[in-house]
Amino acid sequence: MSGHQWVNEAISKIEADFQRSADTHLIRLELPGINGVEVYLKDESTHPTGSLKHRLARSLFLYAICNGWVDENTTIIESSSGSTAVSEAYFARLLGLPFIAVMPRSTSMQKIQQIRFYGGQCHLVNCSSEIYAESQRLARELNGHYMDQFTYAERATDWRGNNNIADSIFRQMRAEKYPVPSWIVMSPGTGGTSATIGRYIRYQKLNTRLCVVDPDHSVFMDYYTSGDSSLTIDQGSLIEGIGRPRVEPSFIPGVIDDMRRVPDVAAIATIHWLERILGRKAGPSTGTNLYGALQIAAQMKSDGQEGSIVTLLCDPGDRYLDTCYNPDWFAAQVGDIQPWIDDLCRLYGK
Incomplete structure (x- = not known):
């Protein structure tokens, strides 16, 4: 294709x-x-x-695709405390893309289970401040795309x-x-x-x-x-x-x-x-x-x-x-x- x-x-x-x-x-x-x-x-x-994050996840995927950052072979990585990752896992599955959520270990088990339900993986870190660097590291190692909701949320939505x-x-x-x-x-x-x-x-x-x-x-x-x-x-x-x-x-x-x-x-x-x-x-x-x-x-x-x-x-x-x-x-x-x-x-x- x-x-x-x-x-x-x-x-x-x-x-x-x-x-x-x-x-x-x-x-x-x-x-x-x-x-x-x-x-x-x-x-x-x-x-x-x-959740509210469904709107954000949709916008972030459209923004990344239209910017040429994501194609059919791209692994999607996101740093999240849960709900954004759940929604992004949903859209990744819709498009047939692998998805990894980098999350604090304190994230509720219900959210982790929902991410896995949509086919996503959960990569847990000890502290919420670690999620940014770890997401960037994974994106580099896997030649994937770090969606980075914390940077692009305000510009991905019209x-x-x-x-x-x-x-x-x-x-x-x-x-x-x-x-x-x-x-x-x-x-x-x-x-x-x-x-x-x-x-x-x-x-x-x-x-x-x-x-x-x-x-x-x-x-x-x-x-x-x-x-x-x-x-x-x-x-x-x-x-x-x-x-x-x-x-x-x-x-x-x-x-x-x-x-x-x-x-x-x-x-x-x-x-x-x-x-x-x-x-x-x-x-x-x-x-x-x-x-x-x-x-x-x-x-x-x-x-x-x-x-x-x-x-x-x-x-x-x-x-x-x-x-x-x-x-x-x-x-x-x-x-x-x-x-x-x-x-x-x-x-x-x-």
């Missing part, structure tokens, strides 16, 4: 897969404690691979439209009481999604503001406040998929209107509280997102403001049964979450 023929067929397969998938749902939460402020979850767990997540949110909000959200709240992993949303808001001349919430043990917020891109820490984030030990190239602070730190204990408590409302489990990054959104909602109500807030349900909780939904694990890692759950029930309901 000629190079151009393979590229044409690969892009056609990815585009056909996209057409087989409907848009993700937008869920309005019933929260009597903040009447006048509507809070919505953009449920990215309904993608074929179960932020002006083309059914990106921002375009989807604003289309789905059109029939709501407050169709233009006062805030969109999300947490950064690569920084690619916050870059897409922030750029889209500005390009479309919208009055929505973007709040980015960072977990404990992440340098993004410190970089946002200090401007020091050399910041690093030794400890990785407890909240899989978000927070980084270094400033990633895809994190664009200039598109952000506000940034807040959400304690890990608050994030874990929030997903347990959310289960009472939705009747199903969500992953811990969703807890970080929603806790930040609830803080803003409470402030809006206190200030006598009405409006809407949209945040992201990033992935399902069944990937974290041995961690965030294991009482022994979260007691050891973050302490007693019950007081936080009680506060959420008192302030917002349930």
